[in-house]
Amino acid sequence: MAVSTERGVELLREELATYEAHRSELLGSARNRWVLIRGREILGTFESQRDAIDQGYRVVGLMPFLVRQVVEVEVPVNFASTLMAM
Amino acid sequence: MPSFTTTVADLKLLGPVFEALVAVPEPVETALRSAGRPVPQPIRVSAMIDTGASQSVIQAGLADRLGLSPVGVASIHTASAADVPCALYDVRLALPSNVVAGLIAIETSLAGQSIQVLVGRDLLQQGVLVYVGYTGTFTFSI
Numbered sequence: 001m002a003v004s005t006e007r008g009v010e011l012l013r014e015e016l017a018t019y020e021a022h023r024s025e026l027l028g029s030a031r032n033r034w035v036l037i038r039g040r041e042i043l044g045t046f047e048s049q050r051d052a053i054d055q056g057y058r059v060v061g062l063m064p065f066l067v068r069q070v071v072e073v074e075v076p077v078n079f080a081s082t083l084m085a086m
Numbered sequence: 087m088p089s090f091t092t093t094v095a096d097l098k099l100l101g102p103v104f105e106a107l108v109a110v111p112e113p114v115e116t117a118l119r120s121a122g123r124p125v126p127q128p129i130r131v132s133a134m135i136d137t138g139a140s141q142s143v144i145q146a147g148l149a150d151r152l153g154l155s156p157v158g159v160a161s162i163h164t165a166s167a168a169d170v171p172c173a174l175y176d177v178r179l180a181l182p183s184n185v186v187a188g189l190i191a192i193e194t195s196l197a198g199q200s201i202q203v204l205v206g207r208d209l210l211q212q213g214v215l216v217y218v219g220y221t222g223t224f225t226f227s228i
Binding site for chain 1: 114138160190
């Protein structure tokens, strides 16, 4: 039986909506930096993904949080591999 | 540089596969111990080094078994699908010979495959991969 891969994305639904709602202002103030979001709250922007994640653990703990790079155009991750079952 | 070398019975058929352990990342382990909560046991997996993967991948369900929460979302393009949103998870990967690496891995389905982890170029960029086809061995140093 296939295991759903949607649950993880669903857990970050609110954070993703928060990102989209603030994207324009983030592009103005924090372009290319990594933003940390929990719920509707922006908890800061950081130089690296790892810095943002580490801060997420410190501030949010073990609950879901979103770390995302603030960019004008989202570039998908490409897989030339044929091992992905989708 | 820590490294491991593996010989695969049929490297051409199977690819550079090896056994590894997927575990919660260090901050999660520390938080769980501080809270007096049990730390999930690492999960033994079959992993494969995949130079065609720009980022490492973990099989759907592994993060759940470790009790992990997602830390991001990425859209992925594959040979047969485009713009598929997938959750990202912070994990620790224990490779052979006590080589340990932290990864931000994409969770997706590797259904039909005998492997549960793809080690992609995100980890490869930190090290050196030597693939010796005629001896059926490969070495990864990181």
